[in-house]
Each structure stands twice: as C-alpha cells, then as structure tokens.
Amino acid sequence: MNKFIQSLKDLYEKLVQLLGNLLGALGYIYDFLLRAGTALYQVVKNDVLAVQRKIWGSRGEIKGHSSDAVSLAKEQSKILIAKLNPTYWAPLFLTQYRQFKNVCNREWATFTYDIHNLIIRLKQMCHPTDAQRVVGLLSPLDAERTTIIAASIVINLLALAFPLLMLQLYDRILPNQSLDTLGIVTVAVGLAVAVESIIRALRSFTTVWISARFEHRALIAVAERTLAEPLHEFERKGTGAVMDGFKSVSTLKYHYSGQTFQQLMDLPFTLLYVFIVFILSPWVGLLLFTGYCVFIFITWRNGRNDPELIKEQKQADLRRANFLNETLGNVHTLKSMTMESLMLRRYERLQEGCARIMSKVTYALDMSSGIGAIFSPLMNMMAVALGAWLVIAGHLTNGELAACILLGMRSLSPLQRLGGMWAKYQQDEVLRDELATILKQPGLVVEPRSMDLMPIAVERPLKPAGLKFENVTYGFPGLKTNLFTDLSFDVAPGECLVIKGDSGSGRSTLLQLMAGILTPNSGVISIDAQSIEEIDINLITEKVAYLPQKAVMFEGSLLDNASVFDPARVERALNTAKTLGLGDFVSKMPRGWDSIVGDMAADSLPPGYRQRIAIVRALSNQPNISLTMPPL
Known part of the structure; x- marks a missing residue:
C-alpha cells in the first residue's frame, strides 16, 4: 500500500513537472513568434517609410525645394543596422523575457495555490468543515x-x-x-x-x-x-x-x-x-x-x-x-x-x-x-x-x-x-x-403535537399578574447610547398603568420588553416573581397579550386570524368577539367568519374592526397582563 501511495506521489510530481515544462515551452514559442513578428513589422515599416521619403523628396525637388532622398535612405539604413546590433536588442529581449518569466511564475504560483485548495476541498469530502x-x-x-x-x-x-x-x-x-x-x-x-x-x-x-x-x-x-x-x-x-x-x-x-x-x-x-x-x-x-x-x-x-x-x-x-x-x-x-x-x-x-x-x-x-x-x-x-x-x-x-x-x-x-x-x-x-451561518442560530423549541388528536382548550382562571423591572438597561444594536439605563418599577396585579411620552421616547420598545419580544442588555423583567426569560416561548402569550399600533391580518379566514390558527382557541375567540360586538359585522360579510382576509384584502376591513379582531386575537388565550398601544 505504501509503494502504491509513493508511486501516486511520484506520478503527481512528474505531472506537475511536465505541466511546468509545457507552460515554459509555450512561453518560449510565444516569445519567439512575438519577436519574429515585431522584427518583420519593423522591416516592412522602414521600407514603407523609405519609399515614402523618396516620393516626397521627388515632389520637393519638383516644387523647387532641396531634398536629398538618398541621404535619408542612408540614415535610415544606419539606424536599422544599429538596431540589429545585439547591444541594442539584447537588453530589450532580456527585459521582455524577465517580464514574461515573472508573469509565468505569478500564474504558476496562483495555479498551484488553487490546486492546493482543490486538494483540501477533496479531503473535506471525508473530513468536512x-x-x-x-x-x-x-x-x-x-x-x-x-x-x-x-x-x-x-x-x-x-x-x-x-x-x-x-x-x-x-x-x-x-x-x-x-x-x-x-x-x-x-x-x-x-x-x-x-x-x-x-x-x-x-x-x-x-x-x-x-x-x-x-x-x-x-x-x-x-x-x-x-x-x-x-x-x-x-x-x-x-x-x-x-x-x-x-x-x-x-x-x-x-x-x-x-x-x-x-x-x-x-x-x-x-x-x-x-x-x-x-x-x-x-x-x-x-x-x-x-x-x-x-x-x-x-x-x-x-x-x-x-x-x-x-x-x-x-x-x-x-x-x-x-x-x-x-x-x-x-x-x-x-x-x-x-x-x-x-x-x-x-x-x-x-x-x-x-x-x-x-x-x-x-x-x-x-x-x-x-x-x-x-x-x-x-x-x-x-x-x-x-x-x-x-x-x-x-x-x-x-x-x-x-x-x-x-x-x-x-x-x-x-x-x-x-x-x-x-x-x-x-x-x-x-x-x-451563508446558509451555515443561519443554521448556527438557535431555533424555536416546538413541542410535537399529534395530528390525530384534536387539541383541547384548558380553561384557566382569569387572574391578573404583577410586572416588575429591576435595573433594566436596553439599547438598540449598533448604537452606543442606551435607550433605558437601570430602569426599575413595579406594577401590582390589577393595576392600570399609562405610559406617556413624545414620539421616539421608547414607549413601543418598553412594551416590547414587557411582552418578552425584546431581551434587555442587563437587568431582570419578572412576572409574578418569575423571570420572563425563564417562561417557555410557547406559553408567553398565556401571561402577556401585546397589541401593536397597527392591526395586521394574516392570509386566512376571519376566524383563523381571531384564533391565531389554533383550533383550541376557537371557542374562546368567538365568545370574546361576541362580547366586543363583532357578531353583527361578521354576519353581514358574505361568508361570515369564513371570509378570507389578509394581504391586500385586509384593506377592505374598516380599521376599527381590524383593531377589534386584533383584540380578540390577543385576549383569546386568557392572558394575565394586557399591553396596548394606541392605534395609528
């Protein structure tokens, strides 16, 4: 086995040497053809110039001007003979040869580097990165x-x-x-x-x-x-x-x-x-x-x-x-x-x-x-x-x-x-x-659910919960200035809190921190003495309901949007909608609760009713805390 591997290595070295010799030979041939073509071009050019000078010299004599075409031809001949001297063309040839050699060496170094990378990639087939x-x-x-x-x-x-x-x-x-x-x-x-x-x-x-x-x-x-x-x-x-x-x-x-x-x-x-x-x-x-x-x-x-x-x-x-x-x-x-x-x-x-x-x-x-x-x-x-x-x-x-x-x-x-x-x-x-960078990020933790069993809604008592901020600091990624620094406050269960501020003061960001949508840079946000980061992401909506400024409808029926596409919430969503007075409006629609909304079709709904459906969607899971932004 070692002899076979050694023979393969020897064969690879010979192939590399053969390819190098082949590139060198091609370089010599190219340089020779270039030199021969350049020399031929110079000879033809000089002959044409000599004939042109003779013609213009003859015209000059006819017009009365003094011009010696023979002397011009002799000068051109002397210049051509001087260029044929090795002391003239040898340095030029050596300069061109060095330039060509440098180009070949640079190309060969790049080629061997890529071949080395190719070998590494082939090895990665057995030992992937x-x-x-x-x-x-x-x-x-x-x-x-x-x-x-x-x-x-x-x-x-x-x-x-x-x-x-x-x-x-x-x-x-x-x-x-x-x-x-x-x-x-x-x-x-x-x-x-x-x-x-x-x-x-x-x-x-x-x-x-x-x-x-x-x-x-x-x-x-x-x-x-x-x-x-x-x-x-x-x-x-x-x-x-x-x-x-x-x-x-x-x-x-x-x-x-x-x-x-x-x-x-x-x-x-x-x-x-x-x-x-x-x-x-x-x-x-x-x-x-x-x-x-x-x-x-x-x-x-x-x-x-x-x-x-x-x-x-x-x-x-x-x-x-x-x-x-x-x-x-x-x-x-x-x-x-x-x-x-x-x-x-x-x-x-x-x-x-x-x-x-x-x-x-x-x-x-x-x-x-x-x-x-x-x-x-x-x-x-x-x-x-x-x-x-x-x-x-x-x-x-x-x-x-x-x-x-x-x-x-x-x-x-x-x-x-x-x-x-x-x-x-x-x-x-x-x-x-790029795909590997995405896959290295943490994913959702989704509990497996049997498709054969109908989910059953678990009735929970409607009980308010307390919310507490302890030294919470938050700043937008990429910015040096924090929006909140060491923010602390306590909202008792059942208490109603109104947050006032100018546009851009951070009201939306504060509510998103309360809802667990954003994670603070430091500090603790807790609901009933339990850190919000410890609550399962699938259960956070049972604790907090968040209503953004703009009510967005997803592609589906009205009932799907009200129940968040969860069959377990359908009955509670219908009861909440009845309490908010949506029954008369929905009954006037062509297909009732099965009417399709979402995407551009959502614009056909009046803004007030879109906001009510968003409220039904938020309250259908019987949350302990309700966070609401005023609609636009």
Missing part, C-alpha cells in the same frame, strides 16, 4: 453515497462496451466475416446499454429524492431560525436578506442531492479512458492528455475570479430586493405623496447595477461552457487527423482508430461539464457558508 457538517446534516446524501458511487462505477465501466464492439468489428469480425461472433457481441453490447440505462434511471431517482428531502428539511430549518431571531436583528438585516436564505436552499439542493458528487465520480474515469487510448496508440493518448491539460488550465484561468463576482451579485440583488420590499410594503404612503417617479428612478439605478454585475457573471459562466463546446470538436478533429495518419502509416488499425475516437469522445464528456461544474461549485460554497 463545520459549515459543511451543519448543512450536510440536512441531506440524506451520506446514507446514499455508496449507492451513487456504485452506480457511477458500473455506468462508466459499461460505457466501454461500444468502443470494444467497434474494435472487434473492424479488426476481427469484418475481415473474417464472422456472423456468429457479430451476433454474440451485438447482444452483449445491447444488454450492457440496457443495464446502463436502467442504472442511470435509478441513480436519477435517488438524486431527485435526496434533493426533495434536503429542500424540505432546509426550508423548515431556515424558517424556524428566522422566526426565532430577535426582532431588531431581523429588522437590521431586512426582508431581502431573509429571503436570500430561502433562495440559497433552492440553489443548494442540486449540490446536496449528489449531482455534483456524481459528476466528480465521472472525472477519474477520464484518466481510465485516456490510459486505454495510450495502450492502443501512445501518440493519440499523448494528444488527448496534452489537450486536456490545456483545457483544465484555461478553465481555471477564466473561472478564478468567479467567487468575487458571485458575492457582488448577491449584494446587488440584496439591495434591490430590500428596496422592492420597502416600496411595495408602503405603497399607500408612496401613492399619497406621488413618489412613483422618484422610486422608479431609484429602482432604475439599482437595476442598472444589478444588470452590469449579472452580465459579468453570465459572461463568465457562458465562457466556461463555451470553451468546452469549442474544445470538444477541436480535440475530436485533431484525434481523427492524427489517427488517420497513423492508420495510413501502418501504426494503427481501423478498429483501434474507431475505439480511440469513441473513448476520446467519452472522456471529453466529463471535462465539458468541468467549467460549468467548477463555477457552480464556487457559487455553492458562498451560498453554503
């Missing part, structure tokens, strides 16, 4: 990885059937006119193709199932952590950033479904196919290997800046999404102040920036795919031309040529996808890190 582990736990790929590996191996081995058929057909079956052998080989190849198709279908079914499973788990996890996020942190990020987390899942599902992994599994078989071509014809194999190395280098060269472009694109899309959410969410204010034209100009500027970055990203991705589309027919043409010459020279048979061409085309298939796969992988890395 924390971000990979957090996101990978949502995917059942690890349990099905063996199945995908086995299917990929069988598919790539069965792909050898058709090239072997062509080899036997041209070299043995046709010269000997053996119909029996032809029938046997044809049936065997047909079975191999059928088995390959069945295995491909099964592998596709497995990856689709893994993709759907990952998307379901990841979306639930993102939604859970988004809902559990502190209010001010949520508001600082903006709705666009929150929606990006959900969009990341839709993009990453293809990576964590095993599609990228199975494409990586096809790459080692490219070396197997090229090795078989080497056995059949070393020259054709060397041509394919050299072409593949050049293709990999060009693909890496064009795609090394893709991660920065992808990050810029995400930032631009985030700014545009936040602007759209803010604009559409405040459409009434926008129209009342006739701000349509101003908002349109702002959106045009944001869209222009997004379009520019999108064009760069699209160009980079299309270039990766386009290089593969151009490289494939070019390599096929060169392999056919070289193979035909070898057949004519007697170094290769017709069957071996057919097998080499088919194996070369087969080995090109994974490499054609290499450019797009590399760009997609770099994009997935950015999205994975």
